Amino acid sequence: MAVKYCDLSDEIYHRLYRLIKRQVDPKIIATTLHLPLKTVLNLITRIKAPDTFLGMEIAETSTKEKPVSEIGFLDVYYYQKTRFALIKLIGTLNEENSDILNKELEKGLGSFFRATAIKMSEVVSIDEAASRNLLNYNETFQKNKKFLAILDPSKAIEPQLLEFQLEGTIPIFGTERAFEEAAFPRQLLRPPRG
Numbered sequence: 718m719a720v721k722y723c724d725l726s727d728e729i730y731h732r733l734y735r736l737i738k739r740q741v742d743p744k745i746i747a748t749t750l751h752l753p754l755k756t757v758l759n760l761i762t763r764i765k766a767p768d769t770f771l772g773m774e775i776a777e778t779s780t781k782e783k784p785v786s787e788i789g790f791l792d793v794y795y796y797q798k799t800r801f802a803l804i805k806l807i808g809t810l811n812e813e814n815s816d817i818l819n820k821e822l823e824k825g826l827g828s829f830f831r832a833t834a835i836k837m838s839e840v841v842s843i844d845e846a847a848s849r850n851l852l853n854y855n856e857t858f859q860k861n862k863k864f865l866a867i868l869d870p871s872k873a874i875e876p877q878l879l880e881f882q883l884e885g886t887i888p889i890f891g892t893e894r895a896f897e898e899a900a901f902p903r904q905l906l907r908p909p910r911g
Contacts, residue, residue, distance in 0.1 A: 801832040807839040812846035832864040832900035848881035864900045
């Protein structure tokens with residue numbers, strides 16, 4: 718089923734526009750935003766002349782090409798939920814752009830929230846340096862009696878989470894509800910001794 722322009726949310730249009738301005742490859746945009754490549758290419762032609770985008774002829778791009786796995790950008794969004802902070806990542810988490818994430822993790826450390834979740838459902842890859850950085854922040858959170866966890870990692874980074882020993886060191890949850898239950902455990906009610 719084809720995606721129509723009117724079916725896309727304002728947030729998707731905003732992200733698409735930002736990615737186009739950064740001159741990110743259309744295949745990577747399609748992968749990141751979970752859109753068909755044809756839809757992305759059509760939207761690019763509406764925003765920009767096709768022959769000026771990365772020196773590529775859009776008509777020559779095949780929709781069956783394998784998407785590029787390495788993206789050189791990272792978008793980070795910091796949200797304050799009711800009981801915790803949520804950091805949403807989009808793109809590639811690597812050494813070059815880890816400073817962007819560090820600023821948001823520092824917000825989590827300095828906030829009154831006891832828990833911070835890093836949502837990675839739209840992360841395409843993560844390198845060793847960025848993994849070490851996350852492991853270091855996990856230790857810092859623990860020293861400050863705060864809870865840090867990874868939320869909903871994409872299938873693309875699951876092997877990297879194992880390889881760089883993030884899995885097993887930093888808690889990983891598939892849903893916000895599971896994260897909240899672990900971050901804020903309920904006290905078991907004990908029957909009074911009598």
